Amino acid sequence: MIRQSIAANRATSAGGAQASAAAAATKLAEKKKEYEAVAALERISSQFVERIAGITEDCETMANAGEIHGQVLQQWPKMFEILSLFLASRASSEENTEEPASAFEGQRVVRIPIDELEQSTERSM
Template sequence: MRSSTVSIRSSIAPGAQHPPSAENLAGLNQKKKEAEAVDALQRASALFLQRLEGLGDDCEAMADAGAVLGEVLAQWPQMFRILNLFLAARGGLATYAEGAGMETDGDPSPLPPGERLVRVPIDELQQAEQK
């Protein structure tokens, strides 16, 4: 049986520590700088992600606002029809039934396709925006 030579080596012997060489210190410093750069990159990436998510939220809010605006703009023809009916009835130019397209029995005719009044759900939009 042969005895182990590991305990003879000075680099492994207990209590024997050599001062780190300049090359090892330079390599260690370089690795520290790389680790700090990676941390800074991760922080910058997280901030960039937050900004992009904020832009995404803003775009969603603008899309919702555009949909509501489209619904409101679609109501303008109905509003002008109602105003014309009011002015006609007020001025005596036409009767309400004639201007509104009502039948003689008093039932209003259905609205043309695409013309309807819209309620804008402001409270619901604000609650969704806060979430």
């Protein structure tokens, strides 16, 4: 009987190990690329969340401003009503009296300089 050479089997197993190592290296490179893509997606997602949070804050500010604007606009009809009553009372008082309009009696608006008062009280203490 002729004995077969073991060298042929050794070459085959060494070639298989090299092939599996090359396949593993290729798979590792693919997994690294996949990991880098997922990490980039995570970074972009966190930036997107920050932008959406900023937009939400801006929208809340605009909603509050709109509410205040509506409250101010709601006061205009009342203001015009008060002005018309004032003008009507002024016209009726002019008709009843022959005095000039400079004798108007009403509330006087006075500006009080609070900042100057606070500074003078701080100096006196």
